[in-house]
Amino acid sequence: MAGCGEELKLLGMWASPFVVRVQIALRLKGFSYEYVEEDLQNKSELLLRSNPVHAGKVPVLIHNGKPVCESSVILRYIDEAFSGAEPSLLPADDPYGRAMVLFWAAFIDDTLLKARSQALRGETGEEKEQGRKKAAAAMATLEGVLRESKARFFSGRDGPGYLDIMLGSLLGSMRATEEICGLQTFDPTTTPLLAAWAELFCALDAVEPVMPRVERLVEYAEATQPRTAVSSTTN
C-alpha cells in the first residue's frame, strides 16, 4: 500500500487535465503523495530527467524513484502496482470488461479530443463546424455508454472508475473552453445522464479540491499563449 514506506511524487501543472487524472486516481485510492508544481517554461531537472522522451511533459509519477509517464499509463500502473487498494479503477477479474473500458478510454482521448481540437483549430469555418458536430456526436455516444452502465457512474458501481476519471478530468478544461470560445461541453437537454454525472463527479471529495476552477483556467488562458498548457502535457 502506498503511504506505508512507499514514496509517490507527482510532477504536474495545475491546469493540465492529464495531471488532474492522476491526482484524482491517487486521491480515490487514498494514497499519500507529494505533489510538485512545475513551471513549464522552466522545467526542473527532475522532470526533464524523468520524461526525456517527451522533453519533460507532465504528468510524471515517480514511485520509489522510478518514473511513469502518460496519464493513461499512470492510471493503470496505480491500479496494478498497489493491487488490493480499493477501489479498483479497471474491473478486476473481468478481461472483457477491462477491454471495453480501454476501448472507451481511447474513444475519449482520440475521437472526442480530436473532434474538439478540430472545432477549435479547424482551418475553415466549415471544418470547425464539422468538429463541433463530431464532438456533440461523441458526447451523445458517451451518454449511451453511461446509460448502459445502469449506474450513476461509468464504472457501473456507485463510485467512479477508470473511465469516469478519463472523462471527468477534462470537465474543468472543457468548461473553460466553453467560456472562452463557446464550444459546448455537452448539451444537458440531449445528454441528461452526463449532466447529472458531471455534477456528481465534480462534487466528489477526491475530485473537488484538484479540479481546476473555470474562472482560473479562463484567466490563465487569457494571460498566456492559448496552447501553452496543452503542448506541454501529454495524455
Next chain:
Amino acid sequence: MAGCGEELKLLGMWASPFVVRVQIALRLKGFSYEYVEEDLQNKSELLLRSNPVHAGKVPVLIHNGKPVCESSVILRYIDEAFSGAEPSLLPADDPYGRAMVLFWAAFIDDTLLKARSQALRGETGEEKEQGRKKAAAAMATLEGVLRESKARFFSGRDGPGYLDIMLGSLLGSMRATEEICGLQTFDPTTTPLLAAWAELFCALDAVEPVMPRVERLVEYAEATQPRTAVSSTTN
C-alpha cells in the same frame, strides 16, 4: 485456452498492419481462430454490427460472440482473457514493466506514426522534411530501447512480446512506403539492432505467413486510393 470450446473469429483486411498485429498475437499464443477477410468497400453486416462506434473499422476480434475492437486493446485482451497461455505478451507480475511497455507502445502509435504521417502528408516540403527527421529520431530512440532490453527482442526474452508485435506489424507497410515514396523504414547503419531484430521478427513462424509482402502492398497501393487501407483500419 482458446481452441478448447472457445470461438475466436478475426475480421480483418490483409493489408492492414493493425490486423497483422492481432494475427501475430493469436499465432504466437498458438490459438485456433477463423480469419474473415473483409471487403472494406462493402463491409459485412457482422463487421458493421461489431464495431458500430468506428463505422466498421478492422480489426475486430469476436470471442464467443463478443466483439473487441482496436489492435492495442485486442492484444491486451488476448493476453488477459486466456491467462496461462504462453508466451505472455506483457510482462506478468511486473506492473512497472507493463507500464514501460505501454509507454513505448504509445510512442510507436503516436510519436512514430505521426512523424511518418507528417513526412508523407505534410503540406510543405519543409514540413515533410521535419517529419522525416522526427521519424528517424523515433527509430533511433527505439534502437536505444532495444539495446536496453539486453536481448534480441524488445520483450527482453528470446522471443517476441507486446512491443515486438506493435512495431513489427508495421514493417511490411513501412517497407512498402519506402518502395513507393522513399521514406526510409530505418537506417541499418545507425540502427543495427533494429535491422537485425526486423530480420529475426519477420522470419518467425508466427509472423512470416501473415506479414503482407512488400510487392503486394505496393501493387495494392498503386491500384487503389493511397489512403484506403489506413482510413478504414484503426490502431
